Amino acid sequence: MIDILQYEGKVCVVTGAASGMGAACARTLVELGAEVTALDVQPIDLPAKESMQLDLMQQSSIEEVAARLPAKVDCLFNCAGIPGAPRFSAIDTMVVNFIGLRHLTEAVIPRMSAGGAIASITSVAGMGYAKHLDKVQELLGIEGFDEARAWCEANPEFANGYLGSKQMIIGYTHRRGGELAVQQIRMNCLSPAPTDTPMMPAFYEAAPQEFMDEHFQAPVGRNATPEEMAEPLILLNSNAARFVSGVNFFVDYGYTGQVFVGDRPGLLL
Numbered sequence: 462m463i464d465i466l467q468y469e470g471k472v473c474v475v476t477g478a479a480s481g482m483g484a485a486c487a488r489t490l491v492e493l494g495a496e497v498t499a500l501d502v503q504p505i506d507l508p509a510k511e512s513m514q515l516d517l518m519q520q521s522s523i524e525e526v527a528a529r530l531p532a533k534v535d536c537l538f539n540c541a542g543i544p545g546a547p548r549f550s551a552i553d554t555m556v557v558n559f560i561g562l563r564h565l566t567e568a569v570i571p572r573m574s575a576g577g578a579i580a581s582i583t584s585v586a587g588m589g590y591a592k593h594l595d596k597v598q599e600l601l602g603i604e605g606f607d608e609a610r611a612w613c614e615a616n617p618e619f620a621n622g623y624l625g626s627k628q629m630i631i632g633y634t635h636r637r638g639g640e641l642a643v644q645q646i647r648m649n650c651l652s653p654a655p656t657d658t659p660m661m662p663a664f665y666e667a668a669p670q671e672f673m674d675e676h677f678q679a680p681v682g683r684n685a686t687p688e689e690m691a692e693p694l695i696l697l698n699s700n701a702a703r704f705v706s707g708v709n710f711f712v713d714y715g716y717t718g719q720v721f722v723g724d725r726p727g728l729l730l
């Protein structure tokens with residue numbers, strides 16, 4: 462029998478490990494034999510090697526946690542996120558979902574060597590990012606945490622919360638995927654269709670469930686489970702995907718295919 466994923470003994474850092482897809486990801490990595498450092502703002506209940514509290518809203522928390530991570534990291538899984546309005550402001554959503562994610566990722570990259578891999582959860586909500594490429598590039602060019610936040614405050618039409626933050630993750634992945642290739646480090650992201658996690662009720666507060674199901678649910682006719690997202694994410698960071706980088710992996714059972722070919726309205730384009 463061969464093991465094409467090769468997680469045995471790999472040092473893996475997982476954000477959002479307290480709940481939903483991040484918890485499913487961390488749990489599965491432990492079962493695959495990885496040494497998992499689990500991070501979240503909420504308490505984490507997992508048999509991980511180590512768990513730490515991380516608040517992606519705060520630059521100081523990110524830097525303190527990054528300094529305590531293992532000296533060598535093989536894989537980073539960016540699963541933490543917040544759903545935006547009505548529960549969270551646009552700025553807080555941009556900070557947690559993109560600025561904080563990027564700040565942590567850039568702090569982890571120096572701990573990686575050839576073969577390192579980063580996979581972030583974005584969303585089908587980000588699929589229209591290329592239409593805003595000028596804004597995406599502007600924000601990508603602002604590296605400082607506070608400076609990026611100030612840019613978001615000054616550009617509220619683009620930095621509108623959930624959509625803007627998820628578009629930025631895709632742009633960041635496309636840019637850094639190519640740049641990091643020279644170090645043989647990979648970066649990919651995954652765009653889930655609606656998935657039954659504790660975040661889903663927040664989306665139903667923003668738009669009624671009937672509307673969400675009609676316009677965004679996978680054509681297979683149900684929401685995904687957290688494991689149905691965690692496992693493709695684990696595939697992206699695995700040895701089986703060793704020539705895959707700079708990719709936005711749609712995991713939606715045909716939804717974006719229908720949108721791109723014009724069989725379904727492209728409300729997110």
Ligand SMILES: NC(=O)c1ccc[n+]([C@@H]2O[C@H](COP(=O)([O-])OP(=O)(O)OC[C@H]3O[C@@H](n4cnc5c(N)ncnc54)[C@H](O)[C@@H]3O)[C@@H](O)[C@H]2O)c1
Nearest residue numbers: 477479480481482502516517518541542584655656658660
């Ligand atoms: N559920 C869906 O339908 C769906 C669809 C597309 C994308 N996503 C994305 O999937 C990812 C995982 O979400 P989920 O659905 O598993 O939701 P979830 O709410 O179950 O998990 C999100 C986790 O992020 C953590 N988190 C929130 N704010 C944080 C902060 N400031 N610092 C550190 N951790 C923080 C939460 O505590 C939680 O454990 C998110 O990025 C989300 O935007 C979800």
